[in-house]
Amino acid sequence: MSYSEDLKAFAASHKYEDVMVDGAKFHYVLNGRKDSQTLVMLNGGMNTLEMWMNYVDAFSEDYQVLLFDYPQELRTNQELVVGTQALLQALGIEKPVFIGASDGGMVAQIYARRHPDEVGGMVLISTGGMDAETLKSLRRKYFLAPLMLWYMKHCDYEKLKPKLIQASMRHIRNESPEEIAYARDMFETIFRDYPQEKDVHISTLLADLMNQRPVTAEDFRALKGKILLILPDQDFFSGKMREDLIRLMWEPEIRYVSGGHLSTVLKTEDYIRTIRDFLDGGEKA
Numbered sequence: 001m002s003y004s005e006d007l008k009a010f011a012a013s014h015k016y017e018d019v020m021v022d023g024a025k026f027h028y029v030l031n032g033r034k035d036s037q038t039l040v041m042l043n044g045g046m047n048t049l050e051m052w053m054n055y056v057d058a059f060s061e062d063y064q065v066l067l068f069d070y071p072q073e074l075r076t077n078q079e080l081v082v083g084t085q086a087l088l089q090a091l092g093i094e095k096p097v098f099i100g101a102s103d104g105g106m107v108a109q110i111y112a113r114r115h116p117d118e119v120g121g122m123v124l125i126s127t128g129g130m131d132a133e134t135l136k137s138l139r140r141k142y143f144l145a146p147l148m149l150w151y152m153k154h155c156d157y158e159k160l161k162p163k164l165i166q167a168s169m170r171h172i173r174n175e176s177p178e179e180i181a182y183a184r185d186m187f188e189t190i191f192r193d194y195p196q197e198k199d200v201h202i203s204t205l206l207a208d209l210m211n212q213r214p215v216t217a218e219d220f221r222a223l224k225g226k227i228l229l230i231l232p233d234q235d236f237f238s239g240k241m242r243e244d245l246i247r248l249m250w251e252p253e254i255r256y257v258s259g260g261h262l263s264t265v266l267k268t269e270d271y272i273r274t275i276r277d278f279l280d281g282g283e284k285a
Helices: 003-013 049-060 077-090 103-114 132-141 145-154 157-171 177-192 196-209 217-223 240-248 268-284
Strands: 017-021 024-032 038-042 064-068 097-101 121-125 227-232 253-257
Touching: 003 049, 003 177, 017 077, 024 049, 024 077, 038 049, 038 103, 049 064, 049 268, 077 103, 077 196, 097 103, 103 121, 103 196, 103 217, 121 268, 132 240, 145 196, 157 177, 157 196, 217 240, 227 240, 227 268, 253 268
Parallel strands: 038 064, 038 097, 097 121, 121 227, 227 253
Antiparallel strands: 017 024, 024 064
16 A cells, blocks of 8 residues: 555544643544553654554554654753653553654653653664764754754745655665655655644754753663664664664663664564564563
8 A cells, every 4th residue: 555545544544633731732643452551652753643653553452552743832852741741641641662763762762861750661763862972963964954944934835845855765775666655655645735834843843852961871771671772774873873872771672674764664564563572572571
């Protein structure tokens, strides 16, 4: 199936809800067993909860699964963490496992540092650590981020969309022709109705990540043995940034997988199997 077909099927079979929590409007899907542990899925740079849609039914038989878009009222990552905690409290969710991809993996680290006793585990996918060295590297790499954010706010966004699709497709690595077609349909479908203010919002959050206070290994001591790192072999979070992430975590389980930065969406069956093995092992421990 194509992304657009998957999206249509998901929307027809899952209930979307909206709730205001402390002035922020959360658009979310909550599915699965209410009497089981919750998996909280944290979005990457597109900030679309549907990036996780093919994970929901795979885990809903044994877990409760929460997907949500980051509310535009929350303009910094600290505000996002505070808002996420308030959402979880409103929904009656305690000690979930956070599953974060790309930027979502960094948000998970900020949450775990701020609320270590409220995290049941972390699965970090295609991401970097929020340590001082990685943040320094990201600031050097994205030193034009403030200028790009200004441009994003003032440009003719409809004319920019084809270039954004083209830039997004540069994350393709060794994917199959079918996966490449799925990715192109995904970006074309997302950007078709993607509002400029949503892109400005997520770009603001991405830029804000580099201004965060660095985490240290001590921040994750309470999660010893409860962390899974899924590391694609052709991701741009590689080399020293990958090594720094591994050193930052306490006895993480590490799975090296084939693919690039889009593998979270394009190789869902492999990722679901890897995450389930980790979760099942945690239950037995």
